[in-house]
Amino acid sequence: MTEGSASAPLQISRLVVPDDLEATNAPPFLEMVRIANAVCFADTGHDHLDELPQEVLGFWQDQADWTQIGFVAERSDVIVGVGKVMVATEPGATSLEIDLMVDPANRGSGVEEVLLDVVEQEASARGIRTIQTWTLHRAGGTGRQLSAPTGFGRIPAGDPQTVFMLEHGFTLEQVERTSVFDLTGSFDLVQQHLDAARSFAGEEYRLLTWTSPTPEEHVDGFAYVISRMSTDAPAAGLVIDEQHWDAARVRRRDARLQAQGMTVSVAAIEHIPTGAIAAYNELVIAEDHSAATQQYGTLVTQEHRGHRLGTIVKCANLLRWRDLVPESPRVSTFNAEENRHMLDINEAIGFVPASYAAAWKKELSAPGAAGSADSSDSTGS
Numbered sequence: 001m002t003e004g005s006a007s008a009p010l011q012i013s014r015l016v017v018p019d020d021l022e023a024t025n026a027p028p029f030l031e032m033v034r035i036a037n038a039v040c041f042a043d044t045g046h047d048h049l050d051e052l053p054q055e056v057l058g059f060w061q062d063q064a065d066w067t068q069i070g071f072v073a074e075r076s077d078v079i080v081g082v083g084k085v086m087v088a089t090e091p092g093a094t095s096l097e098i099d100l101m102v103d104p105a106n107r108g109s110g111v112e113e114v115l116l117d118v119v120e121q122e123a124s125a126r127g128i129r130t131i132q133t134w135t136l137h138r139a140g141g142t143g144r145q146l147s148a149p150t151g152f153g154r155i156p157a158g159d160p161q162t163v164f165m166l167e168h169g170f171t172l173e174q175v176e177r178t179s180v181f182d183l184t185g186s187f188d189l190v191q192q193h194l195d196a197a198r199s200f201a202g203e204e205y206r207l208l209t210w211t212s213p214t215p216e217e218h219v220d221g222f223a224y225v226i227s228r229m230s231t232d233a234p235a236a237g238l239v240i241d242e243q244h245w246d247a248a249r250v251r252r253r254d255a256r257l258q259a260q261g262m263t264v265s266v267a268a269i270e271h272i273p274t275g276a277i278a279a280y281n282e283l284v285i286a287e288d289h290s291a292a293t294q295q296y297g298t299l300v301t302q303e304h305r306g307h308r309l310g311t312i313v314k315c316a317n318l319l320r321w322r323d324l325v326p327e328s329p330r331v332s333t334f335n336a337e338e339n340r341h342m343l344d345i346n347e348a349i350g351f352v353p354a355s356y357a358a359a360w361k362k363e364l365s366a367p368g369a370a371g372s373a374d375s376s377d378s379t380g381s
Helices: 027-044 054-059 110-123 160-167 190-201 214-229 247-259 310-324 341-348
Strands: 008-013 066-075 078-088 093-101 129-139 145-147 154-156 172-181 205-211 263-271 275-287 293-300 330-336 352-363
Touching: 008 110, 008 352, 027 054, 027 066, 027 093, 027 190, 027 352, 054 066, 054 247, 066 110, 078 110, 093 110, 110 129, 129 154, 145 352, 154 172, 160 352, 172 341, 190 214, 190 310, 190 341, 205 310, 214 263, 214 275, 263 310, 275 310, 293 310, 310 341, 330 341
Parallel strands: 093 129, 293 330
Antiparallel strands: 008 066, 066 078, 078 093, 129 352, 145 154, 172 330, 172 352, 205 263, 263 275, 275 293
């Protein structure tokens, strides 16, 4: 689609989630996917975070555990941006995540402010005061930097997305590093670290691997360890509502991933004396196996840390992935900059920084009242 005139008024409508990508009402959804990928590329300088339309559609069509609402901004019948709200469907949710996706060619023309006002109104209507979002930033940025309050990580203060967030009432809470592993190179270090870690962990821990869907005998244990991601992962000053997982939710997730066309490899550690899953790592790719692989969750539960289980699941899954999806050139993963233990593992086996992500938070003024477009919140990917 071509760029609309910056002087024309903006029209806002609800995004319709189509039944399939060939439906007559699918074009706005497809345009959202295109814009989201364009934003990621513009802000990071790489395409490692690209998503396929079917991958995104499968996630939007499953609203059992997350409610997603989109708002389309059009100017002169051209879609120039989409605002998204995502909130957990569990009772008692106290925060929601927003995403302001504006076509790079239309940035700075007032689209961000209008979409921000709309998503703030949606949050306030739901009685939620805390809204959070992410921005992306290139590696190797120069000039003045804005440091995270955690003391770990920083982003360029002059990036337009940084300036927008600060001007609209957000506070920087955390910086994450996007790291990539070259799947076309040597795996010698991966094998060496896996062998050493398994020897160190001892006989109380057993390595498990599977390709989604989750084997029935591990559904309950996997539900438990995924639930710990919301309580055990570094969150800085972000508001993270605890997520409740059970076997039914794992099965729903597996079905959604299948509908998205995803291949998922899981490496997990079972603590033999208790039968609990103590750690896990997921590698995921959409139907285009020549694209970048995404690492989803990696977690070692607090009570089992110190046994090098994180090294085991990361290395074992990389080695498994080389055989499972040999076409993919790289793995991309996010880690909080204060999560030095996981970053140490990544660096030791060959991951290198590719870009950065900043987490932002804003407290709306009062329940039921949205902030103005001149003093609000914004963007992410």
